[in-house]
Amino acid sequence: MSAAAQVTDSTFDQEVLQSEVPVLVDFWAPWCGPCRMVAPVVDEIAAQFEGKVKVVKVNTDDNPSIASKYAIRSIPTLMIFKGGQRVDMVVGAVPKTTLSNTLEKYL
Amino acid sequence: MNTQDKTTQASDKSLEVLRQFAETYAKRTDTYFCVDPGVTAVVIEGLAKHKDDLGAPLCPCRHYEDKEAEAAAAYWNCPCVPMRERKECHCMLFLTPDNDFAGEQQDISFDDIRGFTNHS
Numbered sequence: 164m165s166a167a168a169q170v171t172d173s174t175f176d177q178e179v180l181q182s183e184v185p186v187l188v189d190f191w192a193p194w195c196g197p198c199r200m201v202a203p204v205v206d207e208i209a210a211q212f213e214g215k216v217k218v219v220k221v222n223t224d225d226n227p228s229i230a231s232k233y234a235i236r237s238i239p240t241l242m243i244f245k246g247g248q249r250v251d252m253v254v255g256a257v258p259k260t261t262l263s264n265t266l267e268k269y270l
Numbered sequence: 271m272n273t274q275d276k277t278t279q280a281s282d283k284s285l286e287v288l289r290q291f292a293e294t295y296a297k298r299t300d301t302y303f304c305v306d307p308g309v310t311a312v313v314i315e316g317l318a319k320h321k322d323d324l325g326a327p328l329c330p331c332r333h334y335e336d337k338e339a340e341a342a343a344a345y346w347n348c349p350c351v352p353m354r355e356r357k358e359c360h361c362m363l364f365l366t367p368d369n370d371f372a373g374e375q376q377d378i379s380f381d382d383i384r385g386f387t388n389h390s
Contacts, residue, residue, distance in 0.1 A: 193277040194316025194330040196309035197362050200371075223333040235333040237360055255360060256371075 167209050170219040172228040180247040182217050185269045187262075189220045190230060190240045197256040198239045204259045205241070211263065215270055245269050279387055280318030282380075288318040288327055288348075289380055292363060295349060296376040301357060301364035305373040311386035313363045314378070317348050331361035 167189065170178045179186045189205045191198040209218035223230040223238060233242065233249065243251040243266065251265055279285075292314055296302060303310040316330025324341040327348040334340045345351050352358040357366050365372035 190333070192316075192330060192333065194312055194319060195361070196304065196313040196316075197331060197360070199308055199312055200306065200362075227333075227335075230333045231335055238331050238333055256362070 167205055167218045167220050170221050170226075170229075172226045175221070175226075175229045178217075178219060179244050182244070184215060184217050185243060185245040185250075185266070186217045186219060187212075187266060188242045188244065189218070190223050190233075190235050190238060190242065191220055192223050192238050195238045200256040201239045201241070204257070204262060207259055208262055208266065212266060212270075216266055243269055278319070279384075280315055280322050284318035284321045285315060285383065286380060288314050288321060289378065289383060291327075291348075292317075293377050296364055299353075299357060299364060301359075301366055301376075302372040303375045303378060304362045304365060304371050306371075307373075307375070307378060307382060308386045309362050309371075310375075310378055311383040313361045314383055315387040329361055 170188070179188060187205070187208060189201065191202070205218060205220070208216070221229055223235055237254050239256065241253045241262065242249055250269055253262060253265055292310070313330060317327040320326065320328040320330060320341070324337055326341040326344070328337060328341045329346040329348055329350055332346055340346055353364060357364070359365065362371060
């Protein structure tokens with residue numbers, strides 16, 4: 164497993180919506196192949212943006228309320244939250260540059 | 271804490287059915303497995319798990335409000351409609367040769383699959 168903290172239905176509000184820095188949320192599922200590919204990229208992003216961006220993960224099987232609230236369909240889906248609002252979204256296993264360029268817009 | 275540790279695998283029987291399906295379907299559609307065989311293994315295990323739980327190999331790379339209803343609707347049962355119509359598999363199980371992540375394999379053994387999913 165990766166270094167990014169797992170967030171649940173019950174901790175999402177506090178950990179993501181009330182965060183003082185932008186948050187990258189990796190919505191994943193256990194038997195999703197591309198999630199395996201994006202996980203190390205997400206970990207690298209966490210290290211690269213340490214202190215500037217919070218990086219967390221949500222297991223959509225175990226946390227259906229949050230997955231439904233944000234209308235997660237294709238997995239992996241990566242969402243960026245800032246000030247309690249969803250501000251951007253990237254779907255699928257994307258290269259690190261795509262993700263870091265997207266994040267830079269919200270710093 | 272939610273981790274993958276408590277995730278259960280599919281039955282051996284369903285895993286073998288889906289493994290054989292994946293090999294046959296890749297060859298029939300001229301598609302290839304991912305360069306990372308761990309991706310292939312995890313997806314086949316997920317399809318087999320859904321076959322056990324729902325009676326149909328529902329795509330494991332999507333979130334559903336109601337898995338039973340989706341399995342009955344069949345749109346996302348493997349091979350899904352986007353795969354059959356346009357060779358689009360966002361799960362990266364069946365990749366066209368021009369895909370950057372396409373490997374050269376159309377075969378994967380039962381033991382190879384479990385070699386990856388035993389540790390997932």
